[in-house]
Amino acid sequence: MVTPNSFTVRCDSAAVNDVLVIGGSGLLGQHLLREATTRGYRAQGTYSTEPVPRFLRLDVSDVAAARELVSRVRPGVVVVAAAMTNVDGCESRPDVAERVNAIAPGEIARASKEVGARVVHVSTDYVFDGRSAPSDESTPPKPINAYGRTKLEGERNVLAADSEALVVRTCANFGWNRLRSKENSVTWILRGLRQGKALPLFTDQRVSPSYAPHVARVAFDLLEKEEAGIYHVATKGCLSRFEIGEAVCRAFGLPASLLIPSTLEDAHLVAPRPRLSCLTSRRLERFPNIPVPPFHETLDELRRTE
Numbered sequence: 510m511v512t513p514n515s516f517t518v519r520c521d522s523a524a525v526n527d528v529l530v531i532g533g534s535g536l537l538g539q540h541l542l543r544e545a546t547t548r549g550y551r552a553q554g555t556y557s558t559e560p561v562p563r564f565l566r567l568d569v570s571d572v573a574a575a576r577e578l579v580s581r582v583r584p585g586v587v588v589v590a591a592a593m594t595n596v597d598g599c600e601s602r603p604d605v606a607e608r609v610n611a612i613a614p615g616e617i618a619r620a621s622k623e624v625g626a627r628v629v630h631v632s633t634d635y636v637f638d639g640r641s642a643p644s645d646e647s648t649p650p651k652p653i654n655a656y657g658r659t660k661l662e663g664e665r666n667v668l669a670a671d672s673e674a675l676v677v678r679t680c681a682n683f684g685w686n687r688l689r690s691k692e693n694s695v696t697w698i699l700r701g702l703r704q705g706k707a708l709p710l711f712t713d714q715r716v717s718p719s720y721a722p723h724v725a726r727v728a729f730d731l732l733e734k735e736e737a738g739i740y741h742v743a744t745k746g747c748l749s750r751f752e753i754g755e756a757v758c759r760a761f762g763l764p765a766s767l768l769i770p771s772t773l774e775d776a777h778l779v780a781p782r783p784r785l786s787c788l789t790s791r792r793l794e795r796f797p798n799i800p801v802p803p804f805h806e807t808l809d810e811l812r813r814t815e
């Protein structure tokens with residue numbers, strides 16, 4: 510079901526495009542919407558569960574509804590930030606994960622191409638098996654769980670529908686979530702520490718956390734440079750979840766004594782997780798004006814913007 514489009518911020522420039530962010534209610538989606546409006550685009554977001562004022566409702570597992578929305582709104586840019594992000598949920602419901610993460614993005618890209626819209630698709634470090642050193646854009650993907658498999662299929666479907674699409678792979682997304690109470694890799698640690706809880710953090714899973722406002726800035730920089738294909742967008746470095754906890758304590762002046770070293774095995778998770786899930790971007794090195802900050806710098810920005 511689609512509700513009337515009212516979340517448009519009009520711009521004076523005649524040259525700007527409309528941006529439709531599918532999954533605008535998510536962590537990354539809301540930062541993409543904010544970046545779009547900051548840059549003078551007219552932006553429209555969608556949600557799928559709890560309504561967000563002035564957003565359109567869209568469940569992408571209804572592929573026909575997703576195609577219809579793109580054809581009706583006729584945006585200049587379609588950003589696909591919607592996904593089934595619950596990794597264990599994808600393992601238990603691979604049919605739903607396939608529809609949301611694999612089939613829908615390809616169909617949305619096809620519908621976008623038909624109306625002449627540029628496509629930006631968001632993907633994940635979980636397309637890799639995490640058995641070797643940090644992965645760059647040329648590393649062959651080899652997913653080890655249903656989430657990773659369906660997201661990889663989604664990337665391929667998008668690029669098959671539109672070879673000019675931009676695919677942005679991120680890792681352990683974090684940032685302030687102003688629309689949902691859902692926590693992320695950093696706010697979960699912050700909330701727990703502030704409540705005085707002991708927090709088990711993996712010492713055997715390494716990631717390069719992606720800061721949502723940074724991802725949004727880079728995505729629009731690349732879009733405006735008319736870049737296509739796969740780009741990795743994450744902070745510089747490769748930290749264990751435990752080291753992330755230590756960095757959060759340093760940045761926010763909280764006690765590290767509450768951090769408990771633990772392992773993936775201790776957690777008895779449904780889906781296997783890649784252990785070395787860090788991303789580097791060879792392709793961004795060509796653009797000196799697109800900085801890749803270290804994690805601690807993004808934490809400083811997070812603290813300043815609370």
Ligand SMILES: NC(=O)c1ccc[n+]([C@@H]2O[C@H](COP(=O)([O-])OP(=O)(O)OC[C@H]3O[C@@H](n4cnc5c(N)ncnc54)[C@H](OP(=O)(O)O)[C@@H]3O)[C@@H](O)[C@H]2O)c1
Binds near residue numbers: 592680
């Ligand atoms: N979370 C991570 O750590 C992480 C890491 C690497 C890559 N990624 C990728 O980054 C992108 C954004 O994720 P995020 O971190 O912003 O996750 P998030 O906060 O969980 O947001 C997910 C978004 O997808 C929407 N959505 C879920 N199922 C949907 C459906 N069936 N139809 C339409 N919309 C649906 C949600 O809508 P509602 O809010 O209405 O439910 C929400 O807007 C995804 O492509 C994800 O695969 C995430």
